[in-house]
Amino acid sequence: MANDIFVILEHTNGQLRKVSLELLSEGRRLADRTGEVVSAVLLGTGVGELIPVVAAYGADQVILAEAPALENYSTGAYTSVLNKVIREHQPKLVLLGHTVLGKDLAPRLAQRLGVGLVSDCVGMEQDDNYFVKFTRPIYAGKAFSHIHTEVTPIITTIRPNTFTLADPAQDRSAKVIETAVNIDPADLRAIIREVVRAASSRPELTDANIIVSAGRGIKSAENFRVVDELADVLGAAVGASRAAVDSGYREYKYQVGQTGKTVSPTLYIACGISGAIQHLAGMGSSKVIVAINKDPEANIFAVADYGIVGDLFEIVPLLTHEFKQRLA
């Protein structure tokens, strides 16, 4: 059967989200083992120029839906188009990123299709017949549940940084299937009045390979500058503990933890963070954890791969200086 794996792509400002590229990479790996077809689904306006990138990361074909109503994401229009495309092509597996958009779109779509949804998946294992076993963290990563389903299509939102990026193969090309867009007017009731995206040169917290985070130990919003400077040298995102957020040092969108963002970067540098269970829940799956804390008994050291007992205001600027020289 063709069209076995669907990857629903996300893009902003003419660029594909990193998680979309991760999903294409994994889709390709699965398809190479099973001989299935990887279809990327691309919605928007004037998005044709993304097709070579989508092909390079592994799509065999691109299902393209272009219409003015699709320029900005809206739950109604996107669900309507994807519902139609999925019913038409009958994929077995539909992959989305577990992003703000994915969290909004996937449940609508799953309910409209009358199927289950594995959300926030961090692992997918294939058995002899099909990849049916999914792993998802629960209780903010304090446990995992393993689930499977036989009902297709299987829809899943995958946490960013779960799958490694493939090397893009520039010589690959993909067949383009243009889809006529007919959206039910009932799906266009909601009116988008304003879309504001903060201009940031930094990666999204949940996408980032490296995160530099600070806690109450940073003591003020201005002091966050030392953390920002280290993040800039490393091309990292900045995070914060709840204590730092509640003290007004940083906005809530930077909060990492059980009631903030769950992240799994390659490197997490915790500065002046004690390592409360709710904070560890949000970053405990990071590959390498570095802790800088002046209290040798701080709980964060129990999970850190590398620890420095010291004053963050001394250590962090030294790190910035050292990295600047070494990475120059």
Place this chain on the structure above:
Amino acid sequence: MNIVVWLRQTFDTEAKIVLDSEGKIDPSGVSLIINPYDEFAIEEGIKLKEQFGGEVTVVALGGSHVSEALRCALAMGADKAVALQESALEGSDEFVTANVLAEVIKTLPYDIILTGRVAIDEQSSQVAIRLAEILGVDSVSSVLSLEINENVAIVTHDIDGGYEVIEVTLPAVLTAQKGLNEPRYPSVAGIMKAKKKELKILSLADLGISPAAIGQTGAKMKLASFSLPPQRQAGRRIFGEPEQTAAELVQVLLAEAKVI
């Protein structure tokens, strides 16, 4: 205005998770709280009532303890509570939970339905949006602020990398994000009053739901097992003068851990 708020009871965030002899999540000894994001939903519901009049009804599905969480919401200022306490609901997936909650909602008048953005135990962030789809109404996820004008809600909510202002017609389902408001604590007078407020306990039979439609038999997703993450080990301490430790850390990250 008829305001319905959903409330889920979750483990305290301090809870350590252990598995019982059957390999399931062991709830013994764990204290239960209202899902933190649902507190924002309750608070917003009460504020809407204060502004426009009407009634706030809180709804919960779950085991025998959910009435405690509902009493707490009543003490904060909600007017009525509805609980569906059925142990047979255990093992339900989001498809089942949304369908059951929809049946409860259909017995209530509603102009606006408020929920949390995500339940911090199973972290699925699906149920509220599925409900909106079943009811055929709009939903807005991760709401940061809300203004109501006649039958239109003007809602500011999270999008990736920023925020969006969107206008939806009521009835609608909105999921609350931190920042929406500061939840109030129940006052002593509120706690006293709550004892006299209506807390209706429904059964599956009241809703005409067959036991086969719920739990694992009704679910699309089959739960295979649970596991615990590998324990992280404390790694290496780097000692010395600040300059030395910083240089050594940079060196190991570049050369040994190779993460940059």
